[in-house]
Amino acid sequence: MKKILFVSSEAHPLIKTGGLADVSGSLPKALADLGDEVRLIIPNYQAIKTTGDIYYKSTVQLQNAYANLLETRLPGTDVLVWLVDCPQLFGLAGNPYTDAQGQAYANNAERFALFCRIAVEVAMGRGYLDWKPDIVHCNDWQTGLVPALLSLESGRPATVFTIHNMAYQGLFPKQAFSLLNLPRALWHPNGLEFNGSLSFIKGGLAYADRITTVSPTYAEEIQSAEFGYGLEGLLSYRNNDLTGIVNGIDDGQWNSLTDPAIASHYDASSLADKQGNKTALQTRLGLPLAKVPLFALISRLVDQKGIDLLLACLPEMMALPLQFVLLGSGEKQYEQQLVAFAKANPEKMAVTLGYDEDLAHLMEAGADLFLMPSRFEPCGLNQLYSQRYGTPPIVRRCGGLADTVIDTLPETLANNTATGFVFDQASAGSLMEAIKRALFVHSQPKVWQQLQTNGMQKDFSWQNSAKAYQALYAQL
Numbered sequence: 203m204k205k206i207l208f209v210s211s212e213a214h215p216l217i218k219t220g221g222l223a224d225v226s227g228s229l230p231k232a233l234a235d236l237g238d239e240v241r242l243i244i245p246n247y248q249a250i251k252t253t254g255d256i257y258y259k260s261t262v263q264l265q266n267a268y269a270n271l272l273e274t275r276l277p278g279t280d281v282l283v284w285l286v287d288c289p290q291l292f293g294l295a296g297n298p299y300t301d302a303q304g305q306a307y308a309n310n311a312e313r314f315a316l317f318c319r320i321a322v323e324v325a326m327g328r329g330y331l332d333w334k335p336d337i338v339h340c341n342d343w344q345t346g347l348v349p350a351l352l353s354l355e356s357g358r359p360a361t362v363f364t365i366h367n368m369a370y371q372g373l374f375p376k377q378a379f380s381l382l383n384l385p386r387a388l389w390h391p392n393g394l395e396f397n398g399s400l401s402f403i404k405g406g407l408a409y410a411d412r413i414t415t416v417s418p419t420y421a422e423e424i425q426s427a428e429f430g431y432g433l434e435g436l437l438s439y440r441n442n443d444l445t446g447i448v449n450g451i452d453d454g455q456w457n458s459l460t461d462p463a464i465a466s467h468y469d470a471s472s473l474a475d476k477q478g479n480k481t482a483l484q485t486r487l488g489l490p491l492a493k494v495p496l497f498a499l500i501s502r503l504v505d506q507k508g509i510d511l512l513l514a515c516l517p518e519m520m521a522l523p524l525q526f527v528l529l530g531s532g533e534k535q536y537e538q539q540l541v542a543f544a545k546a547n548p549e550k551m552a553v554t555l556g557y558d559e560d561l562a563h564l565m566e567a568g569a570d571l572f573l574m575p576s577r578f579e580p581c582g583l584n585q586l587y588s589q590r591y592g593t594p595p596i597v598r599r600c601g602g603l604a605d606t607v608i609d610t611l612p613e614t615l616a617n618n619t620a621t622g623f624v625f626d627q628a629s630a631g632s633l634m635e636a637i638k639r640a641l642f643v644h645s646q647p648k649v650w651q652q653l654q655t656n657g658m659q660k661d662f663s664w665q666n667s668a669k670a671y672q673a674l675y676a677q678l
């Protein structure tokens with residue numbers, strides 16, 4: 203049994219902007235279920251949704267700042283959460299990283315540096331909590347200064363840094379380094395400096411004892427220039443300390459037999475009942491109750507997700523007998539183009555802009571096929587949810603998509619391993635070919651049902667991933 207301090211800038215259901223929150227909301231519980239003593243530490247944002255009581259625990263004093271630590275539980279679990287309470291930095295109206303207008307907070311370096319410094323005090327047993335971890339598990343750039351600062355401490359716990367997305371690095375002008383009063387010893391090209399800027403993520407990549415990322419394929423990809431964003435050299439250098447562990451899914455929340463957000467419960471033995479969700483989805487989104495294949499996409503609308511490829515396919519898709527529903531938010535140009543397509547094709551396409559957890563569940567249950575044409579995808583969760591819900595995904599062969607979806611081929615159909623459709627090139631042509639290939643298989647009900655069943659029976663439980671993390675902790 204290990205004592206683990208899990209440091210993250212978001213955790214579902216307390217606060218979520220993306221997959222990081224899913225991981226931080228699930229992995230600590232999975233580790234606790236396996237016997238570890240886990241504490242989660244996150245900033246106390248204004249938008250945090252707690253169901254349990256919150257207690258004052260202590261005040262942590264830094265050189266010229268302080269924060270209160272509040273304690274609550276991760277809703278639905280026994281996992282203790284420490285909220286770093288500093289209203290002037292975190293008690294703001296927007297999301298964890300951007301203001302209500304979607305602009306990154308100008309003081310993000312200061313905000314997450316304070317969060318990191320408080321996490322370091324807790325990690326060193328200086329938080330008046332009567333608790334000191336064996337392992338500090340950090341996640342993404344917002345926590346990158348933790349391994350860096352801990353590297354200067356004696357008697358420190360071991361550190362693990364998990365990369366959820368190399369595209370977000372926490373880069374700030376050099377001046378931020380002095381403004382934040384960071385130790386001079388950390389400023390060099392093998393430290394926090396990156397081409398003259400301050401890089402938070404390098405704090406994790408250069409100083410953590412072990413680095414993980416969220417799929418084996420992504421662990422390879424980020425050692426190349428295309429996906430490493432200038433840090434591929436450092437990652438190759440640390441190759442021996444770098445592993446890929448695929449995320450799991452939260453069975454409590456993504457269970458088609460119990461999901462409160464869907465209209466009709468079903469499993470692999472009662473697939474006919476999935477239809478009730480399709481009808482409910484079509485009705486809710488104002489689409490005709492047509493008996494055509496229904497495609498879904500749920501995503502942040504950013505370049506990473508291949509939205510441009512989808513847009514290029516839409517004219518041809520709209521000419522086929524199918525319907526398409528999309529839920530997402532992000533870049534305005536994508537939002538506008540998608541809404542315009544839906545307006546022009548009201549019988550075939552419905553777009554919902556915004557973030558809607560319940561609709562996401564109904565879409566996973568109600569759609570026939572799921573689209574995920576990502577240019578890169580560290581792990582990806584929606585392709586796991588869609589396999590679990592009997593909604594075969596169409597994905598590009600990259601990162602976690604390559605590791606978790608088995609393409610439908612004669613041999614994978616024969617040995618019952620096929621779970622979806624995988625295409626190679628990040629081009630509209632390749633995506634369209636995959637869509638047509640999927641439609642052809644969908645037209646054969648027996649084969650389709652086998653594909654659905656294969657995906658639904660795959661083990662994507664967090665238990666497997668948590669065991670892999672435990673094996674890693676054991677080496678430290």
Ligand code: ADP
Nearest residue numbers: 220221501502530556557558559562582583584
């Ligand atoms: P990323 O972390 O890059 O956004 P992932 O696939 O790893 O991508 O995780 C995205 C998570 O956020 C999934 O749980 C997905 O269902 C959810 N999600 C993304 N956009 C929306 C949205 N607009 N409404 C509801 N859930 C969303």
